[in-house]
Amino acid sequence: MKYFVVALLSLIIVAVISLPFAGIGLLLGHNPYIWGLSAVAGQFIIGGLWNTLTNKILRNKIRQTELLEEIERSSKYVILNCAYCSVNNEASIILNQDNKFTCKNCKQRNKVDINYVVSRTTEPVLQNNVIKEIIDKVEKDEDGREK
Numbered sequence: 001m002k003y004f005v006v007a008l009l010s011l012i013i014v015a016v017i018s019l020p021f022a023g024i025g026l027l028l029g030h031n032p033y034i035w036g037l038s039a040v041a042g043q044f045i046i047g048g049l050w051n052t053l054t055n056k057i058l059r060n061k062i063r064q065t066e067l068l069e070e071i072e073r074s075s076k077y078v079i080l081n082c083a084y085c086s087v088n089n090e091a092s093i094i095l096n097q098d099n100k101f102t103c104k105n106c107k108q109r110n111k112v113d114i115n116y117v118v119s120r121t122t123e124p125v126l127q128n129n130v131i132k133e134i135i136d137k138v139e140k141d142e143d144g145r146e147k
């Protein structure tokens with residue numbers, strides 16, 4: 001319903017804009033219908049081009065926004081020492097890109113190399129079964145001593 005109203009309103013606007021063209025055609029002694037219909041056709045062509053252009057711009061903006069959001073999501077802020085002056089800098093790191101940052105102190109460009117380090121997983125002490133067994137045994141011994 002909303003689109004129907006918009007389309008009707010657009011057609012009325014096209015007709016209202018075309019009327020003066022028909023009048024000009026009439027004043028110049030030409031066929032007013034040809035002038036009016038040419039104005040209608042011209043508005044449809046210009047409208048179509050305008051819609052295509054604005055859609056393309058809008059789509060590009062959406063794509064750009066999505067790309068920026070994706071970069072924001074995949075980036076990680078780390079504190080890194082400048083390779084020139086050793087001052088701490090907060091740098092944004094993205095895994096699938098060459099990462100560089102400009103030092104806030106000496107304004108030199110730094111390149112960030114990412115190294116991967118593997119380590120063993122660790123459990124909290126109280127969840128470790130060996131420690132639990134020892135604690136249980138000690139508690140049992142203490143209970144036994146009390147009795």
Ligand SMILES: [Zn+2]
Nearest residue numbers: 082085103106
């Ligand atoms: Zn520096």
